[in-house]
Amino acid sequence: MNPPNALITPQHKSPLPFMAWTEFKMGIRTGQFRFLVVLLLLLGWSVGGAVGRGVATSAYAAGETACRYLGVMVAVWIALGAVRDTQMRTEVVIFTKPQPMERIALARFVGYFGQILCFITALFLGAILGRLATGLGLLGFTAYGFQFVRAVATLFFVASASYCLASLADSVIAGCIVALYWVVAMGGKEFLAKIYFVWYSQNLIAYTLLGLALLCFNLWFYRKRWRGESKVSPVIKLLAPTLLVLGGYAVWVVLRDGHDPMIRQTYALTRIESQNIVEGELTPGFLLPDSNGKPYSLANAEGKILIIALWSPQDPESTLLLSRLEEIYQKYKSQGVLPVAICVSEDGGVARTFAQGEALSYPVVYDWGTHNAARQAEMSPLCSAYRAERLPYVVVTDRRHRVTNMLPPPAGYEGTELQEQLELRLSEEPE
């Protein structure tokens, strides 16, 4: 007889892909999975058929739905998967095999996250089909890509946190704590600081790193009582604290560079906030990043008649306004008219989504001081400076950037009054 240790087959290649694929197959063959995919296709169709010149609203709606509502579903789905072996009594078969615990746990996570990717894809596919069904075309299609990546990163954190809690506690309830957090975050928009919202684009790098760290810690301590004294992979032992430190650093960077009165205010944005709009005087100035991240100020638009539009992705009228401004820009740009759209959103990726999704050729800047607050005018430094109680809010200036008109909604987005004021300005100040 061969010595017993000859039975430990040497590893030629990792069985991880095969194991993850099997885990993936197990999930997608269930009735619950198919039901959810169909449901998400329909949900995507209903939210993605929004109007607009480009796909921005459709892509943004799909992204928001994925990040917010799918987050709760994903947390529960993953928690159920994490404790599946205990529930189904498969653990006595699976964990008496010689595969390392961390490989089994990782394969399961990868398989389940593959299912989550299918859910996200179904939602976005539904949104694209819904958009096509409106007959408006797919101008600015890349916006879907940006929102898809955002949804994947957000749900990766949800999945890893839920998986980690549920597996280590061997309880679905523990995983559902993440779902509970999600519900609280969605309901607590007015009193929570921006850093608590995983789905804001500026937080995603930090949360992805933290998600990876949680996953590594889970692999480290997974089924410790059944692992015995077998050594945990040194890669995991190295990665777990490293990713935790990097994640913590990324959170600190977001807080350091952000503006959120609940945590920290920056001097530059406080100065912007302290301005006041007065008709006939210079319009409140700013230096804010545009949709490509480059700094933009009104000094870039010297000698132009400005249409400064503060808008929010939450207002359906804003999309109409952005499209209308593009038409106006194309019509009057030769006469020195320049719209500047100021995005008022807590999420740093919205300006980019709308600039790409609506194929806008005028500057779209992001008021990164936007934060959660009860009143619109308190939400962002520029809303405060422009005294914008409701959005979209439009201001027209002369060529020296003095305020000539302030157009609150609906005058701002309907366009008739805006066009009249613009033509009056052009007749008084031809180029």
Next chain:
Amino acid sequence: MNVEIENLSKEYEGGVTGLYETNLTIEEGVCALLGPNGAGKSTLMSIIATLQEPTTGTVRVGGFDVRKQKQEVRSLLGYLPQDFGLYPSLTVYETLDYMGILYNIQDPKERKSRIEAAMEKVNLTNLVNRPIGHLSGGMRQRVGLAQAFLNRPKLLIVDEPTGGLDPEERIRVRSLLAELGGTGVILLSTHLIEDVEAVADKVTVLHKGRVRFLGTISEMLDTIRDKVWQINLTPAELQGFRGKYLETGLLRDGANIRLRVVTEERPSPNALSVEPTLEDAYIRFMREGTHESA
């Protein structure tokens, strides 16, 4: 390869003792574990199968400590638990393929040939593509058995392997266990004495966490040889015998009753000395110390 168990004890929360100072050496061949519910059979098997930690003592499988070298022990092990689940959405083949990967059988051709051989042995070849969720209890038991010896284990632990099987399948499984018995250690837990008689080389009787007997079947039978008696009684006479001796069987024979007892002395002049069975010996070990006549 041997399984060596030294001073093994297992105490659960609340002070319930599962095993008490157990010492055993299980050699190659089929070793049957017999004992009533709560005797410690499942505790012993799950400790050897690396699923539970003992409170004290050591277990070595082929020289590997089950506490410190779980991965090595698992590579030698095939385990069919009594109560287990399988993934309902996978087919029989996919399930065994996945188990093969968990056993580190990396080469797809090798895995395929082992799966086919295993399915052949447990008569599953006609169910290759059927999802596990669509199988009957007996079919699932056969899949469980197939996965247990997929890696040609040096130690096969099977807990009630014939439970839920029809008589034909039961004979097939017994034959299979008898066949596998020559290739390593098989630890078999069962309530069916006929399973033990058919396949076991050795028998271990556990009672209240202690080993009552360890030896071959003939050694077990020798413990009660010339002590088993059969008495033909009328129902009225039966009342006079009840409780006096250790009864191991009672059969109706027309108007009379045949009573089987274990005792040193002939219990009545018309009592016949009969060949002992494992059942007689088992019952005697269970009642040992509780009945003076035995």
